[in-house]
Amino acid sequence: MPVILGIESSCDDTSASVCVDGKILSNVIANQTIHQAYGGVVPELASRVHQQNIVPAVQQALFNAKVRKNDIDAVAFTRGPGLLGSLLVGVSFAKSFALAKGLPIIDINHMQAHILAHFIAEKKPSFPFLCLTVSGGHTQIVLVKDYFDMEIVGQTLDDAAGEAMDKTSKILGLPYPGGPLIDKYARLGNPDAFHFPEPQIPGFDFSFSGLKTAILYFIRDNVALNPNFINENLTDICASVEKRIVTILLNKLNKAAQAYGIKDIALAGGVSANTGLRQGLQQLGDKNGWNCFIPKMEYCTDNAAMIAIAGYYKFLKGEFANQNIAPLARMIF
Numbered sequence: 001m002p003v004i005l006g007i008e009s010s011c012d013d014t015s016a017s018v019c020v021d022g023k024i025l026s027n028v029i030a031n032q033t034i035h036q037a038y039g040g041v042v043p044e045l046a047s048r049v050h051q052q053n054i055v056p057a058v059q060q061a062l063f064n065a066k067v068r069k070n071d072i073d074a075v076a077f078t079r080g081p082g083l084l085g086s087l088l089v090g091v092s093f094a095k096s097f098a099l100a101k102g103l104p105i106i107d108i109n110h111m112q113a114h115i116l117a118h119f120i121a122e123k124k125p126s127f128p129f130l131c132l133t134v135s136g137g138h139t140q141i142v143l144v145k146d147y148f149d150m151e152i153v154g155q156t157l158d159d160a161a162g163e164a165m166d167k168t169s170k171i172l173g174l175p176y177p178g179g180p181l182i183d184k185y186a187r188l189g190n191p192d193a194f195h196f197p198e199p200q201i202p203g204f205d206f207s208f209s210g211l212k213t214a215i216l217y218f219i220r221d222n223v224a225l226n227p228n229f230i231n232e233n234l235t236d237i238c239a240s241v242e243k244r245i246v247t248i249l250l251n252k253l254n255k256a257a258q259a260y261g262i263k264d265i266a267l268a269g270g271v272s273a274n275t276g277l278r279q280g281l282q283q284l285g286d287k288n289g290w291n292c293f294i295p296k297m298e299y300c301t302d303n304a305a306m307i308a309i310a311g312y313y314k315f316l317k318g319e320f321a322n323q324n325i326a327p328l329a330r331m332i333f
């Protein structure tokens, strides 16, 4: 019955979770609101707030799980990728806690953890499966052969899908992070009101920078004709942009699923919280006879439960890290 404490601090959420024998008993997430004033995450501020939040988040996670410090068998933490200053807080905390308690430590790749979040639920995907991982920094189609044997078969050549959401919202004058707001307004608008181009990229790769420019020019030109254009059309713009981003993602995922002949298809990362994407995948899956795995909302955006569950599977394999391990801002599988 291994008890794993999971720590996540790669970007702007400080999170701690307790996993007992593969079951998540707590998942505490301290969000940072300070960045809203700046229109994006300010790395230096993020690491300072992590320092304030990390101890209370861990205490709360232990309390919620009704687990004592002495019950913990190992500490799993996000090693990367992410903001170095943010990662340092979680990595340093995990190492010091483990050192003080004489516990082993387990390093986790954040992008793999987003995918392994699917092993928290009762209904788990079977290997091999395909996962579309869409976050603020990544857009990947991953062939998941085993818990820690994953291959990126397609990825963005420039911006990530979440970035496309966030940059669109910035152009529209909405606060950061814009993804959830685009989602909210899109539900009230007409997705066919405006047409945005679909980039023609070979294989299973993506590109979102052309779309961003097309949106920028579209808004600029229309605001020049009507200064009230954004206010009068906000819901239709959000619905049309969301529809295009979702179709770009699902068309490539569909292409990859056909090419690999795989029917277990999963979604992961912050953008998997998007209503249009969740519904779109389910519809496509119903049409193609896929088993679709769509994470619970709390496991879409950054959380430590995915770190704790990934830590559990590494614990079973006996794969531990050394105390001299350092965080990595860039990290591949």
Ligand code: KG4
Binding pocket: 011, 134, 135, 136, 137, 138, 161, 162, 163, 165, 166, 177, 178, 179, 180, 182, 183, 269, 270, 271, 272, 273, 274, 275, 300, 301, 302
């Ligand atoms: O995985 P995540 O929490 O952090 C990274 O590792 O990047 O993903 C954050 C991204 C942001 O770009 C945010 O705008 C987007 O996920 N996001 C959404 C929604 N919720 C979060 N995008 C669209 N619709 C949402 N409901």
Ligand code: ZN
Binding pocket: 110, 114, 135, 269, 270, 301, 302
């Ligand atoms: Zn993430």
